[in-house]
Amino acid sequence: MHIPPGMASGADILVIDDDPVVRETVGDVLREHGHHVDRVDRGQDALTRFGQPRPVDLAIVDCRLPDISGLELLHNIKTRSPETEVILITGHASLDGALAAMAGDASYLVKPVDTAQLLSAVDRALARQGLLRALRGSEERYRLITESMTEALFLLDLDGALAMVNGYGEQMTGFRSDELVGRPVFSVLDRAGALLVRERLEAVRAGRKVMPSSSARWCVATGAAFRSR
Numbered sequence: 001m002h003i004p005p006g007m008a009s010g011a012d013i014l015v016i017d018d019d020p021v022v023r024e025t026v027g028d029v030l031r032e033h034g035h036h037v038d039r040v041d042r043g044q045d046a047l048t049r050f051g052q053p054r055p056v057d058l059a060i061v062d063c064r065l066p067d068i069s070g071l072e073l074l075h076n077i078k079t080r081s082p083e084t085e086v087i088l089i090t091g092h093a094s095l096d097g098a099l100a101a102m103a104g105d106a107s108y109l110v111k112p113v114d115t116a117q118l119l120s121a122v123d124r125a126l127a128r129q130g131l132l133r134a135l136r137g138s139e140e141r142y143r144l145i146t147e148s149m150t151e152a153l154f155l156l157d158l159d160g161a162l163a164m165v166n167g168y169g170e171q172m173t174g175f176r177s178d179e180l181v182g183r184p185v186f187s188v189l190d191r192a193g194a195l196l197v198r199e200r201l202e203a204v205r206a207g208r209k210v211m212p213s214s215s216a217r218w219c220v221a222t223g224a225a226f227r228s229r
Helices: 020-032 043-049 070-080 095-103 115-147 167-173 191-205 215-222
Strands: 012-016 036-040 058-062 085-090 107-110 154-156 162-165
Touching (some): 012 020, 020 036, 036 043, 043 070, 058 070, 058 115, 070 085, 085 115
Parallel strands (some): 012 036, 012 058, 085 107
Antiparallel strands (some): 154 162
């Protein structure tokens, strides 16, 4: 069998299907591609596997299992292991089924599963997983850097909502980060500070270059102060 070049390999994949032909065929294809594959025929056996120390990178789930529906198993998997990617496979294609899979953050394939389509879906799922893991790692490194700063830092989106606040920003405002994130920055600035922030946001929206600045400096420059509780 020809394996398309450039495909991701080496993942821990769990195949859950009560049809032994599908279960063995899918598993063999993935093993030939260099993945580590476990195969079970029941949903409860799959959940037992998720209780083991070795994580599951990707689960390939039959929509119709003898003890649990594929969508219910999808929900259980995402609850126990949010990072695990899921591909649902079914012999009965329907728009409702596809929408339900997408709503549960899963891909959707129809039996008989074509080898090229299977490998393409696996590759996309693992690539997405890698990007999300890298993003989380970058966010954690960025958080550690900002928390080590000795001045307040406030990051805003283009609507003026606070996207991130470091520890010094919490001290300045008297609010916890979780109370500030998503909140309009104008709600914690006095009139002068809010005016300056609006001017900067308008400049960014207009495509003009604006040098980064912390809200602490805005307060010093304008005489503005954050409102207390």
